[in-house]
Amino acid sequence: MPRNYDLASRPPTAGQRRPEHTRDEEWVRAFLRVADVGHLASAWDDQPFVIPTSFWFDEANHRIVFHSNLAGRMRANLERNPKACLEASEMGRLLPAARRAVRPAEKILPRNGAGTRVPSHHGEGVEADFRL
Incomplete structure (x- = not known):
């Protein structure tokens, strides 16, 4: 059964799972x-x-x-x-585990098929493939 979200009869925080975060x-x-x-x-x-x-x-x-x-x-x-x-x-703190999980694309080619070198913070550059 769906909850009643009518603000006239119930405050927005009434069904909050963690009331301490109200x-x-x-x-x-x-x-x-x-x-x-x-x-x-x-x-x-x-x-x-x-x-x-x-x-x-x-x-x-x-x-x-x-x-x-x-x-x-x-x-x-x-x-x-x-x-x-x-x-x-607002920007919170970045967790090291989440930061390590981010991995840039390694192979990206323009739509015409020619390879393009793009700068990378992991080294000299990566081959770019813009095809999806």
Whole structure:
């Protein structure tokens, strides 16, 4: 049976799996003051979009001000449907195990088939294959 996510009858943190991770409004405000990046979720009809963006938390007016162009996907989506959600994050510490797990592509060829040497932080360079 699905959970009841109606915010009118149940607070957003009511079904949280780890209640000790619940954050109050002051914690959220403090985080929004220092967050590095935001991802704005919007929609065009039934097509969802998530767009990374820089933003500023206008605490006095309780609003988020974000960077946008005069014309573009973000602006078009929000003019058509003003419902949106912002996820904010900051860079945490990189775990050595996760860092060791990242492996760059070793063989990449351009679509015309000719090999291309690309710089690599693992040595002089790797052969690049841009075919997918």
